[in-house]
Amino acid sequence: MTTARRVVIEALATQGGHPTAEDLSATIAQHHPGIHRATVYRTLETLTEMGVVAHVHLGHGAAAYHLLGSPQDVAHLHALCHQCGRVFDLPGSLMDEVAERVREEIGFELEASHHALSGLCRACTSTTVP
Amino acid sequence: MTTARRVVIEALATQGGHPTAEDLSATIAQHHPGIHRATVYRTLETLTEMGVVAHVHLGHGAAAYHLLGSPQDVAHLHALCHQCGRVFDLPGSLMDEVAERVREEIGFELEASHHALSGLCRACTSTTVP
DNA sequence: TTAAATGCAAAGAATTTGCATAACA
DNA sequence: TGTTATGCAAATTCTTTGCATTTAA
Numbered sequence: 089m090t091t092a093r094r095v096v097i098e099a100l101a102t103q104g105g106h107p108t109a110e111d112l113s114a115t116i117a118q119h120h121p122g123i124h125r126a127t128v129y130r131t132l133e134t135l136t137e138m139g140v141v142a143h144v145h146l147g148h149g150a151a152a153y154h155l156l157g158s159p160q161d162v163a164h165l166h167a168l169c170h171q172c173g174r175v176f177d178l179p180g181s182l183m184d185e186v187a188e189r190v191r192e193e194i195g196f197e198l199e200a201s202h203h204a205l206s207g208l209c210r211a212c213t214s215t216t217v218p
Numbered sequence: 219m220t221t222a223r224r225v226v227i228e229a230l231a232t233q234g235g236h237p238t239a240e241d242l243s244a245t246i247a248q249h250h251p252g253i254h255r256a257t258v259y260r261t262l263e264t265l266t267e268m269g270v271v272a273h274v275h276l277g278h279g280a281a282a283y284h285l286l287g288s289p290q291d292v293a294h295l296h297a298l299c300h301q302c303g304r305v306f307d308l309p310g311s312l313m314d315e316v317a318e319r320v321r322e323e324i325g326f327e328l329e330a331s332h333h334a335l336s337g338l339c340r341a342c343t344s345t346t347v348p
Numbered sequence: 349t350t351a352a353a354t355g356c357a358a359a360g361a362a363t364t365t366g367c368a369t370a371a372c373a
Numbered sequence: 374t375g376t377t378a379t380g381c382a383a384a385t386t387c388t389t390t391g392c393a394t395t396t397a398a
Contacts, residue, residue: 090372090378110362124380129363134378145277145333150362167326168333176324186312194306195340196297202336203275203298210325220353220397240387254355259388264353280387 095120096131097155100141106152106166106175146175146204166204171212175204225250226261227285230271236282236296236305276305276334296334301342305334 099112107115113128132153135141143151146168152175163180183200190196229242237245243258262283265271273281276298282305285291293310313330320326 092379108362122380125362126364126381127379130378145275145336147275148281151278167320167324167328169326170329170332176326178320178324182316182319186316189312190297190308190335190337194297194308195343196299196306196337197339197343198297198335198337199300200335200337202300203333205320205328205330206275206332207320207326207328207330209327213325213327222354238387252355255387256356256389257354260353 092123092127092131093135095123096128096135097140100153100155101158106144106146106154108146108150108152110150112153142202144202144204147173147206163201165201167209168204168206169209169212170206171208171215174209176209178205222253222257223261223265225253226258226265227270230283230285231288236274236276236284238276238280238282240280242283272332274332274334277303277336293331295331297339298334298336299339299342300336301338301345304339306339308335 095116096112099116100107103112103115105111109129109132112132113125116123116128117125132141132143136143140156141153142156143153144166145151146166147170152166165178165180165182167176167178168174169176180201183198187198187200190198225246226242229246230237233242233245235241239259239262242262243255246253246258247255262271262273266273270286271283272286273283274296275281276296277300282296295308295310295312297306297308298304299306310331313328317328317330320328
């Protein structure tokens, strides 16, 4: 447990929303200028392997990191509106049946929370009417 | 309809698998060295706006492009194994119920095929047993 | 002809890597 | 003390942009 790791975990615990590696890197830079971006990336990778954090792929590959097992973690899925970019939380059980079906059919073990779903949120749906 | 667009569409029709913009760019470079990478990217964007092609976000942000309405397009979803990286096709209707539920609950219009699902494929599940 | 598309080169972002140094156990 | 992690800078990879030129309609 090094300083950098403590700081990264702290940032994950503190920062709300769905911070990307770059977001975290930026936040950390403010309070701990000494900690290099590369270290943040490497630390996130290490912590992921250790099972302490996980990430969700939102749009365009910007993965959002979060602590595992934290109070606010309570397994949930994400839906990304590709119009306004907002992220909506969905119940973690939403895909249970789908996962079950995929498991039976092709033996694929779904990790539903690892990729966001996407589409249009209510607000953008109404705006988009041509 | 310009040369570049014809070539991009041709590449999409020809190239199997789930080519990324970079993949397409590379393929095209072999047969049509004149066509610049930037043009491929721009063309893909344009064709997307025109509704001719679409892309799926697989892992790490590398979007896979495909022609819309092509015979082999028949609406389907993708599941990405994050161990071996292979992409599996799933029936397009798989998420219908989920979409319905999300629509009712938060008014979110899901586009299930726009992001891949992810998890472990059968082969990797068995290999991973520690 | 005239607007739109292209090629080029260069700029950008996000992320990774090699290596010497520093910190942890 | 001997790894392992870090800081740094530079390299990569993927993608976008400005602008002059070409092309299609």
